Amino acid sequence: xxxxxxxxxxxxxxxxxxxxxxxxxxxxxxxxxxxxxxxxxxxxxxxxxxxxxxxxxxxxxxxxxxxxxxxxxxxxxxxxxxxxxxxxxxxxxxxxxxxxxxxxxxxxxxxxxxxxxxxxxxxxxxxxxxxxxxxxxxxxxxxxxxxxxxxxxxxxxxxxxxxxxxxxxxxxxxxxxxxxxxxxxxxxxxxxxxxxxxxxxxxxxxxxxxxxxxxxxxxxxxxxxxxxxxxxxxxxxxxxxxxxxxxxxxxxxxxxxxxxxxxxxxxxxxxxxxxxxxxxxxxxxxxxxxxxxxxxxxxxxxxxxxxxxxxxxxxxxxxxxxxxxxxxxxxxxxxxxxxxxxx
Amino acid sequence: xxxxxxxxxxxxxxxxxxxxxxxxxxxxxxxxxxxxxxxxxxxxxxxxxxxxxxxxxxxxxxxxxxxxxxxxxxxxxxxxxxxxxxxxxxxxxxxxxxxxxxxxxxxxxxxxxxxxxxxxxxxxxxxxxxxxxxxxxxxxxxxxxxxxxxxxxxxxxxxxxxxxxxxxxxxxxxxxxxxxxxxxxxxxxxxxxxxxxxxxxxxxxxxxxxxxxxxxxxxxxxxxxxxxxxxxxxxxxxxxxxxxxxxxxxxxxxxxxxxxxxxxxxxxxxxxxxxxxxxxxxxxxxxxxxxxxxxxxxxxxxxxxxxxxxxxxxxxxxxxxxxxxxxxxxxxxxxxxxxxxxxxxxxxxxxxxxxxxxxxxxxxxxxxxxxxxxxxxxxxxxxxxxxxxxxxxxxxxxxxxxxxxxxxxxxxxxxxxxxxxxxxxxxxxxxxxx
Numbered sequence: 001x002x003x004x005x006x007x008x009x010x011x012x013x014x015x016x017x018x019x020x021x022x023x024x025x026x027x028x029x030x031x032x033x034x035x036x037x038x039x040x041x042x043x044x045x046x047x048x049x050x051x052x053x054x055x056x057x058x059x060x061x062x063x064x065x066x067x068x069x070x071x072x073x074x075x076x077x078x079x080x081x082x083x084x085x086x087x088x089x090x091x092x093x094x095x096x097x098x099x100x101x102x103x104x105x106x107x108x109x110x111x112x113x114x115x116x117x118x119x120x121x122x123x124x125x126x127x128x129x130x131x132x133x134x135x136x137x138x139x140x141x142x143x144x145x146x147x148x149x150x151x152x153x154x155x156x157x158x159x160x161x162x163x164x165x166x167x168x169x170x171x172x173x174x175x176x177x178x179x180x181x182x183x184x185x186x187x188x189x190x191x192x193x194x195x196x197x198x199x200x201x202x203x204x205x206x207x208x209x210x211x212x213x214x215x216x217x218x219x220x221x222x223x224x225x226x227x228x229x230x231x232x233x234x235x236x237x238x239x240x241x242x243x244x245x246x247x248x249x250x251x252x253x254x255x256x257x258x259x260x261x262x263x264x265x266x267x268x269x270x271x272x273x274x275x276x277x278x279x280x281x282x283x284x285x286x287x288x289x290x291x292x293x294x295x296x297x298x299x300x301x302x303x304x305x306x307x308x309x310x311x312x313x314x315x316x317x318x319x320x321x322x323x324x325x326x327x328x329x330x331x332x333x334x335x336x337x338x339x340x341x342x343x
Numbered sequence: 344x345x346x347x348x349x350x351x352x353x354x355x356x357x358x359x360x361x362x363x364x365x366x367x368x369x370x371x372x373x374x375x376x377x378x379x380x381x382x383x384x385x386x387x388x389x390x391x392x393x394x395x396x397x398x399x400x401x402x403x404x405x406x407x408x409x410x411x412x413x414x415x416x417x418x419x420x421x422x423x424x425x426x427x428x429x430x431x432x433x434x435x436x437x438x439x440x441x442x443x444x445x446x447x448x449x450x451x452x453x454x455x456x457x458x459x460x461x462x463x464x465x466x467x468x469x470x471x472x473x474x475x476x477x478x479x480x481x482x483x484x485x486x487x488x489x490x491x492x493x494x495x496x497x498x499x500x501x502x503x504x505x506x507x508x509x510x511x512x513x514x515x516x517x518x519x520x521x522x523x524x525x526x527x528x529x530x531x532x533x534x535x536x537x538x539x540x541x542x543x544x545x546x547x548x549x550x551x552x553x554x555x556x557x558x559x560x561x562x563x564x565x566x567x568x569x570x571x572x573x574x575x576x577x578x579x580x581x582x583x584x585x586x587x588x589x590x591x592x593x594x595x596x597x598x599x600x601x602x603x604x605x606x607x608x609x610x611x612x613x614x615x616x617x618x619x620x621x622x623x624x625x626x627x628x629x630x631x632x633x634x635x636x637x638x639x640x641x642x643x644x645x646x647x648x649x650x651x652x653x654x655x656x657x658x659x660x661x662x663x664x665x666x667x668x669x670x671x672x673x674x675x676x677x678x679x680x681x682x683x684x685x686x687x688x689x690x691x692x693x694x695x696x697x698x699x700x701x702x703x704x705x706x707x708x709x710x711x712x713x714x715x716x717x718x719x720x721x722x723x724x725x726x727x728x729x730x731x732x733x734x735x736x737x738x739x740x741x742x743x744x745x746x747x748x749x750x751x752x753x754x755x756x757x758x759x760x761x762x763x764x765x766x767x768x769x770x771x772x773x774x775x776x777x
Contacts, residue, residue, distance in 0.1 A: 045719075045728055046735030053732045055438065057447040057567075082566060084722045085732075090628065094722070097631040183734065183743055210741030212421055320737035 029233070029240035030074070030291055033101055038080045041067035042100035045085035048206040049314050049321035050106055059083050062314040063104040065304050066125060066231055066248065070102065072303040073247045073296040092117050096234055102244055106200075106229045108158060118235040122245035125230050125307075127327040127336050129223035130162050131201035133208060136216050138195055143222035150175045152185045152194035159199050162225040182207070200227055206321045243290055250297040252339035253279055254306035256330055261309060264301045279342045286342060307337065405429065410745075412436050416738035434739050435749050441729045442750065445569025452496075452561060456572050459493040462486060463579065471764065487583075494576065496563050498556035504548035505540065512536035565643040569724030571753060576643065578712040578757075581650040585711070586704070588651065589658025590697075594688065596663055607659070614656035620717055622649040627721035646718055654711045661707055665700035666692065698772045705765035709758045726750045 033039055043051040043063055051061040059067075059081075068078035084100050095103050096118060106128075107113070109121040132143050140146060143166075153160050155178045167174050177194040179185040186207050189197040197204070201223060208214050231248065233241045254260070257276050259267055268280045277283040280298045287294035304310060311328065315321045329335025363369070367376065379389040410430030414420040420431035435442075444453055466486035469479040488502035516532030523531075551557070568576070595607030614622070626645040634640075669692065677687035697704070719728045730746040733739050 045722075045724075046732040048735050048737060048740050052735030053446045054736060055441075056450075057441070057445075082564075084566075085724065085728065086722055087720055090624065090720065090722075093624070093628045097628045099628055099631055099722075183731075186741070187743060206740065209737075210417070212741075320740070 029101055029237045030243055033074060033240075037075075038082045039067060039071045039074065040082045040084060040099070040101045041070070042084050042086045042091055042094055042103040042105055043067065044105045045087065047106060047203070048210070049202075049319060049323075051104075060314070062126070062310060063106060063231075065310040065314065066104040067102070069251060069300045069304040069310075070244055070247045072299045073243065073250075073292055076293065076295075076299045076303075078303045092119060095119065095232065098234075101240070102231055102233050104231045107232060109228045109230050109232075110158070113232075119232045120235050120238075120241045121230050121232045122241050123230050123248045124228040124336075125248055126202065126228075128200045128202050128227035128229050129327075130159050130198060130225040130227065131204050131223055132220040133189070133197045133204045133217055134195060134220065135192075136218050140220070143220045143224070144170060144172075146174065146196060147172045148174065149196045150177055150194040151196045151198055152177045152179050152188050153198060154179055154181065154185060157199075158225070158227075163198055166224040186210075202315070202321070202323055205323055209320050209322055239291065243292065246290060247296075247300055248307075249339040250279060250300055250342070251304070251307040251310070252330075252337055253342055254297070254301045255308040255337075256332065256339065259301055259306060261302050261305045264298060268295075268298055275342055402428075417741050418738075430745050431742060432745055434733065434742050434745055438729075438733050438739070439749075441570060441733060442726050442746075442753075443571045445567065445572055446724050446729050446732055447567040447569060448563070448572065449561070449567070452563065455493045455496075455560065459490050460575075462489060462493075463575075490576075492558075492560065494563065494568070494572070495565075496560035498552050498559045500548045500551045500557050503557070504544045508536045508539045508544060511539045565641050568643060570726050570729050573643070573718070573723060573725055574712070574715040577647055577650055577715045577718065580647045581654055581711050581715075582708050584647075584651040585655040585658050585707075588655035589662055590693070592655060592659035593662035593666060596659065597666060611656045611659050614652055615660065617653075619650070619653050619714055620720060622653055623717060623721050625649070642721075642723065646721070646723065650711065650714070654707055654714075657707050657710075658704065661700050661703035662696060664703060665696035665698075668699050669695055698769075701765050701769050701772075705761055709761055712757060712761070713754060726753070 041064075043059065043061075046052045047061070047063075049061060051059065051063045054060050064083070067081045067083065071081045072078040074080075084094065086094050086100070086103070086105060088105075091103055091105055091107065092113070094100050103119075104125075106126065108128075109124060113119055114121055132146070134140055134146075146167075151163060151174050153163055153176050160176075163174070163176075174196075177188060179188055182199070182203065185197055185199070188194055190211065197207075201219065204219050208217055208219065211217060231244055233244055253275075254264075257273065257279065259276060259279065264280065267276055268282060270282050271277060274283060278286055280301075281287055281294035281296070285294065287296045290296065293299075305313065308330075311325065312318060315323045317324060325333075325335060327336050329337065331338040367373065380386045406429050409427065410432040411420045411423050412432050413436065414423060414431065414433035415437065417431055417434070420433055424431075440450065440453070444450075444456060448456070462482065463486065465479060466483045469475045469477060469483060485506075488506050492499050492502045512532040512535055515535030516528050519528035519531040522528075592607050592611055595603050596611065598604045598607070623646060626649045627642060630640070630645065673691055673695065674687070677691045682690065716725055716727050719725050724732070727750065730750060733746065734742060
């Protein structure tokens, strides 16, 4: 008797908990964000150019600008963001538990993350790929000549698997030097513990820029993997996914249409191009369809900038990170950056 | 007999002056000979060690003391050093505030952490040293509430409201004990405090705040805390809470009541068997799965709770070791004197058991303090995270050792002072005749 009461209580508690969770999944993230008064955005605790707090504790970077853009779209204020720095190990759990509303944390879009981890990638804001860096005096000009090299590689990453695949397909041997972190890899490579350092090309460029004598090191031309990095949200709330997706698309379209933070106000007065008018909320009701004010994209562009502007300001060739647009140029200029039409 | 005397050729009639020992048998020369060069094997080892120490120091000392202190970026450091291999301490000079106060703490409010730190020293002084006037214990009691107000800001009415809960509990218990037994009156006290904290208190505090906020300070979110400040907050709260909880658990484990004993054993064994990082992940990520979306606990509070639970499980076992080391006669003597359970614990058992456990207790404290760096993994910006974010700035990208050495030094100072204090305390409490 006593036992059955106990089991019954347990079952009831379980039902209540499931109900609460189901309700959680069903309720609107956008409403919750508006209610909370700020966007909870998961970022990298420190990657040069992509996300890092500056000397006065203000978050800056290419990924950070995406968080700010979403906040600008929702609240008309890019500062209404609460940043949660996340290590790569906890980022997906933090997202699915609701600790953050979205991730903008240079995360590679892969099949298993999209399908199995129940994340919804809402676009690609940086097309990266794995590359190799070597000391110049090694005298190697192509990754195909790296037979027998010692390679510094971060354990437990997709780069480790890509490396194994690449050397196997090219019939070469290598000797891995396992390291735990970006910093350790950099120190080992500089100390000469390995001939080759391999990771995403953007990180290679950033770390090369920090070396005492950058010209003594070269990044080889081969890119051996696809690493599309993008923002992601939880499965199960497509409306919220749309907000993040179209915020990024608005930044891309703005660049394509020549709308910048400087001339957006002027263009908002009305132009001859109906797509610009729809984007800036002069014509149509695109904002209302997202559940946002009609000038949402206007706010994004004036307060944060278009895609090209944030790229140049954070990681472009004029910054210490010094990345060329490359694959991340607009599709009209030979790159992959492309936005569906605003219609 | 007289004959015999004459056969002795020489009799000394006065004492000779003491001669100094031969050279090489005294002072440093003797010590060196005996300890460093007492045989060919030791001689080789000595020379080898001297060589190793010399070669280590000859590269470390110029690196440390030849470093650059004034520069605004690593590139500028390198320019000043001009190829020389030396530290770039300028990063500490430029960014030490971020390591101490946390990356996001507003600089206009730094004074609050200073006041909180000085008050902390005043508050723990009477606990640590007998010679400090007892009246200062008042500061110790008030300190937790003051600290919350100083660090998190807001109006002072909030902490006062929480403190009032304890006063309500005290008087409710006192009044109830006039009518019922001690067990029931304790229960009434707890219920009264809960009613105050969750029902009446918030209304009163809210009302007072809307009428006249008391010394309102700028509010600071937990998210904005970091660096050495968050390590101190978590470390000090964990230490202060885990000792009493650990004592209760240790006593519970030795209890004759099977239910109490089972609960204590279960608690201790569960939390000792789980890594701290797992508990922290639970606190920061998994708890959200089970709570309705509207309920949010402050992350710092969640972390303090988990760290306290974890270290009190360890503490319980350390204290149980001290209890087990007491001879049975001590317990029997307490019984023979007619002391009840709590009197016996307070007057006879605990003073001895805690004295025996001091090294273990301090060991747990030091471990707890160093474990605070684990909070980095759940997104709290402690000193190590601050170092990482400093490195991610283009000015300081590429710097490693200087930051880690500085942070290591801060930890070493804290842990070494705890260890020295415990040795001093052991010496002072030593009553046996060894």
